[in-house]
Amino acid sequence: MPRENNFENKFEESQTKIKELIQQRRWGELRGYLSEWRAPDIADVMIDLDKAERILLFRILQRPVSSEVFAYLEPLHKDALLKDLSDEESSRLLHDLTPDDRTDYLEELPGQAVQRSLNLLSPEDLREAQILLGYPEDSVGRLMTPDYVAVRPEWTVGQALTHIRNRGRDSETINVIYVTDSSWKLLDVLDLRRFILEESTVTVDTIMDYSFISIPVTEDREEAVRMMQHYDLIALPVVDSEGILLGIVTVDDALDVVQEEITEDFQKTAAVEPLKMSYRESGIWSLYSKRIVWLCVFLVINLLTAGIIAAHEEVLRAAITLAMFIPLLGACGGNTGAQSSTLIVRALAIGDVRVNQWLSSVGRELVIGFLLGLTMGAAGWMMGFFSGGKEIAAVIFSAMLCIVLVSNIIGVIVPFTLLKLKFDPAVASSPLITSIADVVGLLIYFSIASLLLKAG
Numbered sequence: 001m002p003r004e005n006n007f008e009n010k011f012e013e014s015q016t017k018i019k020e021l022i023q024q025r026r027w028g029e030l031r032g033y034l035s036e037w038r039a040p041d042i043a044d045v046m047i048d049l050d051k052a053e054r055i056l057l058f059r060i061l062q063r064p065v066s067s068e069v070f071a072y073l074e075p076l077h078k079d080a081l082l083k084d085l086s087d088e089e090s091s092r093l094l095h096d097l098t099p100d101d102r103t104d105y106l107e108e109l110p111g112q113a114v115q116r117s118l119n120l121l122s123p124e125d126l127r128e129a130q131i132l133l134g135y136p137e138d139s140v141g142r143l144m145t146p147d148y149v150a151v152r153p154e155w156t157v158g159q160a161l162t163h164i165r166n167r168g169r170d171s172e173t174i175n176v177i178y179v180t181d182s183s184w185k186l187l188d189v190l191d192l193r194r195f196i197l198e199e200s201t202v203t204v205d206t207i208m209d210y211s212f213i214s215i216p217v218t219e220d221r222e223e224a225v226r227m228m229q230h231y232d233l234i235a236l237p238v239v240d241s242e243g244i245l246l247g248i249v250t251v252d253d254a255l256d257v258v259q260e261e262i263t264e265d266f267q268k269t270a271a272v273e274p275l276k277m278s279y280r281e282s283g284i285w286s287l288y289s290k291r292i293v294w295l296c297v298f299l300v301i302n303l304l305t306a307g308i309i310a311a312h313e314e315v316l317r318a319a320i321t322l323a324m325f326i327p328l329l330g331a332c333g334g335n336t337g338a339q340s341s342t343l344i345v346r347a348l349a350i351g352d353v354r355v356n357q358w359l360s361s362v363g364r365e366l367v368i369g370f371l372l373g374l375t376m377g378a379a380g381w382m383m384g385f386f387s388g389g390k391e392i393a394a395v396i397f398s399a400m401l402c403i404v405l406v407s408n409i410i411g412v413i414v415p416f417t418l419l420k421l422k423f424d425p426a427v428a429s430s431p432l433i434t435s436i437a438d439v440v441g442l443l444i445y446f447s448i449a450s451l452l453l454k455a456g
Contacts, residue, residue, distance in 0.1 A: 015045050022053050031060050039068035047077060055084050067096035071105075074280075078105055082117065091120040098172065100145040100253055103132040107142060140224050141217040143257065144238040144247030147171050150178040151204055153187060158200030164192070172250050176235045179204060186237055186245040188212055214239045217246050222261060225254045226351060265349065268426035294431070301435040305330075305442050312446040315453070321388035322449055325380075325396055326442070332376055332400060333407035333441040334434035340365050340411030341433045345425050348415060358416040362409060369408030373401035395452050399445045406444065407437040 021030040034042060034057075042061070046054050046069065058066060058081065070078060070093060082090045094102060094117060106117060106129060121129060128146065135141025149171045151160040160177070168174040177195065179188040189212035190204075198207055214237045215224050228236050228251065236249045264274040273290040275282050282290075315322065344361060347353040353361055377400040384396035411433050415425035 015048060018045060018057065019049070019053060022056050027060055030057075034061065034065075039065060040072045042069045043072035046073065051080075051084065054081065058085075059089075063092070063096055067093060067098075067101075071097060071101040075105070082120075087120060090117075091122070094120055095122060095125055098145055099128055099132060099147060099247075100143060100172075100250075102129060103142055106133060107137065136218060138221055139217065140215055140219050140221055140238050140249060141246070143221045143224065143253050144217070144249050145172045145253075146247040148178055148235075148237075148245075148248045149174055150180045150184070150245065153179055153181070153203070153205035153208060155204050156200060157195050157198045157202050157204065157207070160204055161195055161200070164195070172248065173235050176248075178237060178245055178248075179208060180245050184245050185243045186212070186214060186239055189214075189237060212237070214243075215249070216241070221249075221257050224249045225257050225261075228254050230351075261349075265345070265426045268424065298431055298435045301439060304439045308439065308442040308446065312450070315446055315449050321384075321392050322395065322445075324387070325384070325399075326445070328380070328383075329396075329399055329403055329445055330438045330441050333403040333437040336369070336372060336404045337407035337411035337433040337437040338430040340369075340408045341415060341430065342411075344412050344415045348419060348425050355416060355419055358413075361416070362412050365408050365412045366405070369405040370401075372408065373404035376404055377401040391453060395445075395449045398452065399441075399448045402444045402448065403437075403441040406440055407433075410436055410440065 017033070018030065021027075021033065042057075042065070046057060049057060058069070061069060070081070073081065082093070085093065097105070102125070132142060132144070147170055149164050149167050151163055155163070164174055164177065175192055177190050177192055178186060179190060180186055188208040188210050190207065194207050213227060213231050213233065215227060217238050217240055224236055227233070228249070234251045236254075237245055238247045238249060239245055267274050267290075273293070275286070275290060309326070344353065348355075377397040380400040381393045381397040384393035414433060414436070419425045
């Protein structure tokens with residue numbers, strides 16, 4: 001915590017200094033001060049400046065830095081900034097963005113704003129943007145960048161290195177070099193190290209092994225992330241159905257996808273529809289509408305628990321001690337189901353478990369649930385014994401064992417079922433599992449109580 005406070009204090013001090021330099025029109029000193037800053041930090045400072053200060057700050061940034069800073073801004077701030085800049089400044093800024101950052105920005109805008117931005121692009125940038133925007137929304141095509149370095153197999157290593165030096169400045173990465181034929185069909189993927197260590201007179205085809213990983217342009221971007229993680233890649237080539245190299249996905253873009261997907265999963269596990277933008281940028285109505293639907297669903301489910309309790313009023317009258325254990329049993333069942341659900345949802349997300357492995361997963365959790373139920377049931381037996389005697393202790397033990405076991409299985413089955421039905425398993429959120437476990441738990445509890453107490 002002290003480290004976090006120190007960071008916040010330092011950030012506030014820096015922001016105050018920047019405001020003072022802007023107000024005093026000390027542009028040279030401000031430019032020198034910001035030269036020591038990284039683009040993400042400048043973007044954070046800009047968000048909290050007022051409109052006039054934000055424009056002045058942005059205009060004194062050097063062109064490469066300004067495009068980097070722009071890429072880190074939230075969508076609403078990007079659109080607002082472009083509106084405040086002149087058409088010439090906006091056009092230059094959009095041109096300086098990398099193709100993938102430009103596509104990411106454009107796809108977040110409403111239609112009218114997209115058209116306004118497209119009108120500011122040069123003919124070459126416009127064609128590039130239209131191609132990238134033509135791919136499905138969550139496809140690799142939207143994520144890739146066409147800025148890469150490719151060489152021909154018949155070139156010598158010396159010719160290839162000369163080409164790399166000439167084209168490398170505009171490339172997203174030069175750590176990986178792509179070998180294509182005259183029709184741009186991908187033939188191989190080679191590390192730059194291979195070129196550096198070979199003799200300059202050797203031809204490229206002699207160092208090729210024709211072993212590489214690529215991904216179709218229409219594939220989901222999450223698959224690109226999975227492949228890059230699995231094969232430990234810093235860049236993944238993107239090809240069409242004929243193997244033509246269209247672009248590459250780099251590790252920084254993959255990390256952005258990972259962050260977005262994890263954020264979405266966190267929101268879904270809390271029964272919140274994924275936000276289209278950051279929490280800070282979301283309006284009150286948006287936050288309300290994303291949460292109210294599931295809350296109403298849980299309200300209906302929880303009405304069932306009230307109905308179950310009312311239907312077993314006679315059992316409660318016969319042994320009023322049973323009522324005090326309702327919250328305890330409900331919480332234990334809900335927590336157990338939420339645990340198993342969280343573990344399975346995450347395992348499915350990272351590929352640790354596949355859909356066809358549902359039976360083995362259920363079997364494993366059946367054993368685990370039984371062991372958990374025995375342990376928690378033993379604790380419940382002691383509480384029941386001291387509260388109401390042997391009969392109540394037997395009810396609590398049996399109910400706890402069955403509720404924990406069944407809730408654990410529910411937490412496993414629901415995510416698999418959702419995935420089988422083509423729904424995101426993250427929808428199997430803790431509140432949903434807890435609500436279902438409450439209803440099932442009460443049915444089990446009162447059924448066992450009625451059976452054992454009547455038998456007694």
